[in-house]
Amino acid sequence: MTDPPGSPGSADHARLISLLRTVSPASLAAAAVDLSFGSPSEDPDWADVEGIVRWIDGLPVTVDAPAPLACFAERLAHDPTVPNGTELHAWFDSASGLDPSSRLEIHSATLRNLVRLRTLSNQIYTDGDAGPIGRPSARHEGEAEPLSSPALAHSLLPATETELGGAREPVRIWGGVPLRNPDFTGRETLLSDLRKALETRSAASVLPQTLHGMGGVGKTQLAVEFVYRYQEQYDLVWWIAAEQQSLVLQSLHELARRLGLPQTEDMRQSAIMVMDALATTSLRWLIVYDNALNPDDITGLVPSAGGHVLLTSRNQTWASVWDAIEVDVFDRPESVELIRKRGDVITREDAERLAEKLGDLPLALDQAASWQRATRMPVSEYLELFDHHVRELLDEGRPANYPTTVAAFVNIAFERLRTEAPAVAQLLELFAYLGAEPLSVSLLRAAKNSAVSQPLGSVLRDSIKLNRTIRALRQYGLAKVGGDQAIQVHRLVQLVIREGLSEDLAEQSRRNAHAILAAANPEAPGNRENWSTYALIEPHLQPAGLVHSDEREAHQAVIDQIRYLYVIGDAEGSRRLGELAVSVWQKNRTAPNLGPDGEHTLIATRHLANALRQLGMTERAKTLDIETLDRFEQNPDFGRLHEHTLFTLAGIGVDLRIAGDLQGALASEDDTVERHRAAYGDDDYETIRVLGNRAVSLRMLSRFSEAYEVDLEVLSALQETVGENHWLTLLMQSNLARDLYGLGRYSEALELQRNFLPLHAAVIGERHPHVLLAHRMLAIALRKTGAFGEALTYARNNYRDVSARYGPDHEYALSAAMTLANTLRTLGQPGEARNLATGALNRYRRLYGDEHPLTLAAATNMSIILRALGEHRDALDLDQRTLGALTGSLGDEHSYTLCVAANHANNLVQAHELAAARDLSEKTLALSRSARGPQHPYTLACAANTALDRIATGNDAGGRSLLDETVLALSEALGPDHPETVDIGRGKRAECDIEPPPT
Template structure:
């Protein structure tokens, strides 16, 4: 067997019959593609046995492969999750570390490169949407097999038609399925009547084996049901003999156990994927007397499931405790009910899904249960429910998708629910508001900051109006809106907003509540963004200490709080303390989460910055490069975390003398920033300041001056001059002017910047010391030797106490060279 054998691969069919020429043709075709492997699609109508051929191919040729993976592809948006599930088996980061989309992309990239093996087989079953699935099919050294009813695959891949059984195969199958004693003539008559369709033959064989019905009697019964099929205007591309065979099986099932038929009809309104039998344990309101009795009695329920399986109306998997009804059977069952009955059974399924009790979607332990149910959301049309409990379940499903990293699917579900529920219940319905809130969260995680802001703002206003300011939904949305404001670059407005949010949380929930801790953390982020580092540090310490003592804080949240403390300690100028904190936090992330978990990577990036600030340039550069490579591979080049990692790496390369490479990376990153944040966002101007600095280091002080002047004007307008970002650019601009010989203006700017920096950050903050050291250089060049000596002497004393006399900044200051300062954008 292959080293990696997917747990979704169906068991081998002991009654599989014939298809030898088809399997040999398929294997020869795939194997002949030596240089560029082309996917192959098994194409044919429903019930013809495409999936069974794919199953047999996987088992028969398993030894040709190191990896065999099965993907249910009928819902295109869920295919990335199935691909991502392969990641840990390929030694790639798991889904919980980086999210579904990025993990799936990493899997596809590994398969294309043939790592860790080029002997792989991926089977996409029921892939009826080529336009959505094709982009998720790897083209590489391995093999891809597709099953589909859609003829459009012919223009995309090599297709292999799958037809009904030959007469010989039909007879052979019936001998296996019914009995070897079945007469050849009887088997041929039966096969001819059923059009040699494998699914119809399976139904007929199961019924005869179960009921002991003779072929003659079966054909008589089939003839009685056949006229009914001619009157049914069903839009199905199946032979009418299939409908007749199905009706006959259901009729016999009803005679043996009437309750089982209602259970089967219920299954018709789930998806065609495996249904966990546990969903039937809790019952459902409105199920009707017969079905409710069956649901309420475990022994009766188990018997009904077994009988359905024996009549081949559903496939049973005792090991995984699931049953699965073929989509053709589901379609026939639904079509046989009038609109009122369809509506009743659909509502029963909704209640069964909601009653399955998967638990809190924030808790990872409950994610496997949600994963079992997610594929039934769209087929069962949950978006059309008006049942409050079912809507609560639907919103929990969106939250699960968001927390587990399946953001695109979460956005789709949230959008579907929001649109339909608004039509059905109006914009003031609490579930409509909740769907809007969930949609805003997913939009923000996907990087759609403008969309998230508009969604959250509208939802918050509606929630306050309908539910009240202190309702938990209003409070939840208010936290998201604070993050939206930070993403817009409205730092002062975000701070005012989050101050009110924190007070509202305390008033409504009380200080010990976990959400109060989150609100406090968010406000501390705002204070750091307006350069109030002392207050931010105090609050982050409070949150971190409380988090360390509580048992209801997840490891992810704890590391987030820890990483925020690392950052603000470094921003306060305590570089060595920040290094120690970051090293410990990173070790925690690697041990408890994963080295490539998104929070661990953020912690590593902040550790790299702290190392650089402390003067340990080589260590910082190595770590920065590692974080950038991982972030790019996992998130792509335009993700906000990747952009921040790229800028950190450019800054690190500059400190280690790789100026040209640093300049190229900074310029490339600068071009990408406005695509994520608005053009006027302070991060864009801060990063442009880094590029300006590198212009001067490369000898182009004129370009540096021009760019720094633009950055400073924009930052002054956005943040005022009394902000860390503005002052950093002002210090560098003074150095540009000095290099250009404009000493008078350089001295004026240096004097003003030093006073402001002392006022904002304190006398001994490293940025203040660097500003003073640079000013002493300017004073010396203007002939103010005494003033320069006095300023330098005091500055060096402070350097010795704060960073140590051998810190690179202290050495540069002592040698009367000008210091350069860069910017690192923090996460929103």
């Protein structure tokens, strides 16, 4: 006879275990909390699926959970973070009505409704990802429907269908909010004032409201209570731990995903997209920045309209930035109420005495009450101990602002714990050298084999002992433990612990913190799957002083964190950590991999240079790269062909291109290629990659034929080594299109880009920088083949997307602006083109200098627009300066020089200097034929202008003959109906614009 479905040992039981193995421990824990399942005698190991199922299967039947295991499965099935919700629904339907543990005949639909109602009433969600579920709220009468993006509209489509009256309800967006404090007390006036302030002061535009006050007064708890109390008035609530900017960016990046916005690896640009989306969506939203320290980190991350922003901070500066509400200690009745809620049968009289002693500080009150409940210590005995420790603190001459009440409590706790529970005391001491953000238990588990002192080391290797130790911290009021298995010790408690440790214990705790963080390091910051772990490590890395460790593993963790911050788009965070590491490590003469020439010092310097380059500090980045390269080359442990040396060398070509030293960049690329061939061989991926970089330098020098041959070689090698769909193979297709454009083979460039762009976007994403550059190339090719209208659409979209992704000052945004300006001017819209080109040219000048090739290319396009507007004098002056600068820096045969020379002849015609115009046109035509070839469209443009100049200066026969030849050649190159062919056939002078290439 087979076991009935749902019973232990049955096939149905085994199938559920199999399904739950794909669910995260945090989701399992949150589901149990959501359904109010009581804890077993020991806290469960949420990674032990079989143990969890056995525990829940043995729970008693209740009204809320008439079939506990079925309810648990159905609750998880409604969690959008769970990958196999459909299968769990199916298991529920097959097992729920027959679950023998329920002893009830319950239809699956009825049971599902009970689960649903229970979920709605508790409003508890897992991992900040599964939002509260509720009906969409009605819009205020007469309120206009705000515009919303298609992505946002899509994200609001119903994600689940309930059986509650057949209604279909959208999943609301809810993330990061801490669990509600069931013992929250008082603060009614503050909550009311906060609500009124947000409603009245954010009516027209978003004016953030700040909760500020000293540590321990409960600012965060007040914000949490506000969120839960008023959650029904919002469609989106997003809580952000704001002490570290990288955490802010990580959280907003996740919100972008939840909103259905285009995904990008650059988290800063993702945050900007979120701000823009929230300003236009019809969602009613609340963003909470908890413990924001620096106003500069947040002021750019506030949407302009549409919702509410709440901020908590100890920094009094916020009161002068935005409206602020001060949070102070409790009133006495609030103190008494909290103590009697939290303590174990404490009389009102004793509660009054405790409140008086503890100064009504909420943190101290909560700790004292938790301690009394855990230890059953009489209040009178606690107060005697408290007075004793306060006298000790005062005798030590502590400053007036020292948290005496908290310090006294911590001393009482340590005195007992070091005797009765040394592992608990040692775990708490660890937090003296960690950040104030929660510490994920997963980081502790990852360190189970690390060199952590005893007895804590043994605890980390035993999940049951670790759970007990964490539970003891929580029970004694020493820490908070969230549903996501994260431990948080209040910053005041951390301060007291740190100042109270002896020198030996301080060193032990510091070493333990270093060992745990180093052991948790995934050692692959470029892998997106590791980013969540790096985000957990980041808040603790600097407080732990990991840069001061002498251990190699700790240094690697710091280096990987510098790189992680860079790849997620937090270049400023990467720079700050890089500066700190390099500064400390250069002075360290004891660790073998540190010091001025140490391996880790030099690697950190290379990463620092990357961050500086991204932030526009290009000259210093170049200097660091050159110095680092020299140190690697001179060090006998590395030398000219070591991997570290070659990685550094590859960045110098980029530095030189950005600096405008194009010949120097090519020389560096040649050296890089030769060294890679010597180190790896011709067919190695790294050699192929740097060979492609060499083609970039060739393109910037207008050596398009050579670049095309190199790119063909690289493409062929990549197709053999990494395949057709590899991101670098697809990038090479776009590079070939750029080569073809430079060669004047516009139709081929268009066909190539059209063919590969969809695959390129599918493989690496629409917002990847390579795809954005490919879209710009498509817009350029469309314009050059005469498809002006389609080109304008692509150019506008590309400028919008690139500016949103990088900001207006980035090189890619400036080049996208020039492409759009060129397209608008071609379509007869020089006014709008001028606005774009002026802004871009000014930024080029500010960022790169007046003499940089990219600045001069933008100036060339600007002068064409000025001529179209009839501002001939300004165009002549601008071209004259540009031509002199380009001839001096790039030579008279460079494509940029030839373009501005051909255009300057147009200025001379407008100035009635016809002979000078003819002489310049004749010279430019000869140079273009030599450099570009006689059939290049720009050579033919030079020929057309030369023909018109000959006719204007009396050589009618020679001019008309050349013009006829040119029109015929243009018909063959561009087509007889191409607008440029038609215009030149009608005697219109040609203009040669420039599309600045990516460096």
